[in-house]
Amino acid sequence: MTVLGVAAAADLLRLLVLPGFAWAAYRDVRTRRVASRLWVPLLAIGALAFAVEAAGAYPFADYAGRLFLVRAGFSLLFLIPFSLLAYRLAAFGGADAKALVVLAVAFPTTPQYVVPLWLFPEATWLHTVAFPVYPSTLGVGAMSALTNAVLLGAVYIVALAVANAVAGRFSPAMAVGRWTPVDDLPETHGQLLRVSGLRPERGLDLDALRMYLRWRGTTLAALRADPAAHRDPGSVEETHAPTDGAVHDGPRTDGGVDDGGFEFPDSEGDATGDTDATGDPSDAADTTGDTSAAGDAAGDTDGSDTDGDGDTLTVDDPWAAERFLTDIEGSAYGTTPETLREGLDRVTREEALWVSPGLPFLVPLFAGLVLALTYGDVLTVALGALGLV
Structure with a gap:
């Protein structure tokens, strides 16, 4: 059992978003419908976390403050228009677009959580571990969650094709x-x-x-x-x-x-x-x-x-x-x-x-967010292993 040790107030607030995304993912699998009212409190929590972090970085005079502005600007000015455009182009459903807007507001930076290792039987209390283990270079948590979700979606497509091949169902439709x-x-x-x-x-x-x-x-x-x-x-x-x-x-x-x-x-x-x-x-x-x-x-x-x-x-x-x-x-x-x-x-x-079947996108998006908060940006890790970043 992992218990949170030390974290910033804004990062603690962001953890409250996770249960809402878990519920949305469940509803996405079961009915492909998510009540619009779910996103209002999640957006409010995200906005409060954003305000708390912004207040800590004000007046943005040092390097850390300016870096917050860059990351927040990317999250709000790129990911929100991207989600709306994807919805208009029928690449996202309404709930998918709203979920990404919530992520852009709630996770403009990558949260950090420090856990004391004495909670693990084989470790001593003198050590700690920080999550995510491999934070992305860009440092935008919402972007890490999105790239993780896209990669998980690609795995789903490959798994679908393999399952059909194993069953002997060879067709141009076997991957979709x-x-x-x-x-x-x-x-x-x-x-x-x-x-x-x-x-x-x-x-x-x-x-x-x-x-x-x-x-x-x-x-x-x-x-x-x-x-x-x-x-x-x-x-x-x-x-x-x-x-x-x-x-x-x-x-x-x-x-x-x-x-x-x-x-x-x-x-x-x-x-x-x-x-x-x-x-x-x-x-x-x-x-x-x-x-x-x-x-x-x-x-x-x-x-x-x-x-x-x-x-x-x-x-x-x-x-x-x-x-x-x-x-x-x-x-x-x-x-x-x-x-x-x-x-x-x-x-x-x-x-x-x-x-x-389509892909209930809120499922890989929730999994991608959990992965981003614990492990990090999978794409960044993969590119780093190849020596490309």
Whole structure:
């Protein structure tokens, strides 16, 4: 058991951020959703730690003070714009970007923790050890956490490819996808992959699939049992709030019984809460809009159906895909009617498919932060071993 010996007040405050990141990583694995309210207290703790350290370095007249300004400037003026740009370019989810902003504010420098070695049975109390063991040359803790996270993400990709190779599943998708039974899709995060050439392409988002099933008030098992009937847009009668497609935050879509007795909400319900999607940075649908069955696509004889807002839906709408995307507000993770129809055809026809699970980035980011605080910047250590720094 390690007990903290000596540390600056700001560095002690920064330790309070770790439990929040641990919880965010857990939620990222379980639901790919993190409540937005989590980041507010973490940002406040980080800002307080920043202010305490800045007060200690003021008036920034000596070398240490000026070095603090350089590191703090890099953390705030590079990492925060980088996180926002990555979000805008759909490289990060909303929670991922907010997590990096918190890190940039909370860890502009590398904390130092000194632990007395008498706590270890084989050591004597006269010795101490400082963490991180190998602090980076740059000295920006947030940057060390990010580079560690990127390296851990690369290890994940290699491990995925190796696992598929060992299982004999050789495909262009083997480094980015998992071969997944269709029956498991209601409980799986990610996107279907199309493998038609050397480069796999992303297809239907599984969150959008769950949204569609909840909107219809049905299950994937029911679709697979009678795809022809479900393909008829006239089979859609009463519709329900689609939620945001999270696995554990809505009605079950696999035919099982929800442990919490969750029933389909009425058309006015909002089952999503205030959360940020993680892993998939596409724009999530706002599920609080009109989910009524107005404008039954099967009931018109003039070849069109109007939902009251001027949008005309054609009767020739397999799976009622166009009606679904018109009923909800938002884009259902960028899904188009064609993508939805193609995905539904595949999940009702195939027994297993390649799925890109995505990487729950808050997990390697949390692990990268812990690694940065204990061991150091892995990239710096590796480059130093090669004599490059």
